[in-house]
Amino acid sequence: MSTTFKLDTSTSRANPTPAPMKRVTVPAIRNRKGKEPLVMLTAYTARTAQLLDAHCDMLLVGDSLGQVIYGLPSTVPVTLDMMCAHGAAVVRGSYHSLVIVDMPFGSYEASPEQAFESAARIMQETGAAAVKMEGGVHMAPTIEFLSARGIPVMGHVGLTPQSINMLGSYRARGKGNAETANLLDDVKAISESGAFSMVVEGVMESVAEEAMTVAQIPVIGIGASAKCDGQVLVTEDLLGMFERTARFVKRYDNLAERIETAAAQYAEEVKARSFPGEAQTYRPKEKK
Numbered sequence: 175m176s177t178t179f180k181l182d183t184s185t186s187r188a189n190p191t192p193a194p195m196k197r198v199t200v201p202a203i204r205n206r207k208g209k210e211p212l213v214m215l216t217a218y219t220a221r222t223a224q225l226l227d228a229h230c231d232m233l234l235v236g237d238s239l240g241q242v243i244y245g246l247p248s249t250v251p252v253t254l255d256m257m258c259a260h261g262a263a264v265v266r267g268s269y270h271s272l273v274i275v276d277m278p279f280g281s282y283e284a285s286p287e288q289a290f291e292s293a294a295r296i297m298q299e300t301g302a303a304a305v306k307m308e309g310g311v312h313m314a315p316t317i318e319f320l321s322a323r324g325i326p327v328m329g330h331v332g333l334t335p336q337s338i339n340m341l342g343s344y345r346a347r348g349k350g351n352a353e354t355a356n357l358l359d360d361v362k363a364i365s366e367s368g369a370f371s372m373v374v375e376g377v378m379e380s381v382a383e384e385a386m387t388v389a390q391i392p393v394i395g396i397g398a399s400a401k402c403d404g405q406v407l408v409t410e411d412l413l414g415m416f417e418r419t420a421r422f423v424k425r426y427d428n429l430a431e432r433i434e435t436a437a438a439q440y441a442e443e444v445k446a447r448s449f450p451g452e453a454q455t456y457r458p459k460e461k462k
């Protein structure tokens with residue numbers, strides 16, 4: 175499957191020309207350490223990106239699309255093809271937020287060279303300015319390799335969903351002394367690797383707050399602490415698309431219920447032949 179898209183630079187709703195504002199840059203995000211909180215949400219489609227763009231500093235094309243869009247059991251089966259297709263859609267649908275694309279499981283762990291090849295493909299095919307990868311101490315040399323070669327990397331430590339088969343569950347991390355010490359080692363290693371920011375996911379609040387002092391780059395929390403440099407959530411979670419979510423999710427809407435209500439009403443009207451109505455029906459114009 176080819177996922178190569180030509181970036182559209184013509185005037186359209188998604189990419190007005192000239193662009194109404196300059197896209198947020200990687201250095202601008204790095205400079206927000208300890209300043210105004212950074213707002214990040216996931217987006218997988220152009221339309222969602224359009225709706226979120228003005229409210230966010232960063233849009234993350236997360237590999238959570240595996241579960242959210244494709245109904246997969248975890249992020250493990252997500253492919254580079256999927257990330258490239260959705261990454262390109264989100265770039266087309268936004269002009270303000272920095273777009274970051276997740277590197278999927280299996281596309282970067284083998285070597286820095288493998289990671290460079292995958293990240294370069296993502297950036298070339300999507301137009302995104304940065305990638306995100308999971309892992310702490312062991313991934314730091316890879317992040318250093320990529321950063322030195324023009325690829326901005328966001329780290330991701332704490333609960334790392336791609337390692338679900340090693341972790342055994344999605345429980346919060348940092349409960350004991352040993353786990354906390356390892357976690358803070360990861361935070362320090364990523365901070366010193368050249369990453370421009372990092373996600374800290376699913377950790378005890380006290381650990382997140384310590385991570386904030388250890389890290390010299392912005393820490394984006396998800397199930398971490400309100401004191402982080404920024405927050406991220408999966409957009410479909412905050413919209414209330416799923417009945418079961420992690421404890422750290424706050425639902426700002428109940429979209430699942432509203433979609434079901436709309437679908438039920440549509441079905442009723444189709445069966446009653448009251449849809450389409452007058453307003454939705456083409457008829458020849460009456461001659462005067």
Ligand code: KIV
Binds near residue numbers: 234239373408
């Ligand atoms: O894949 C994803 O959506 C993520 C965020 C939840 C941080 O990695």
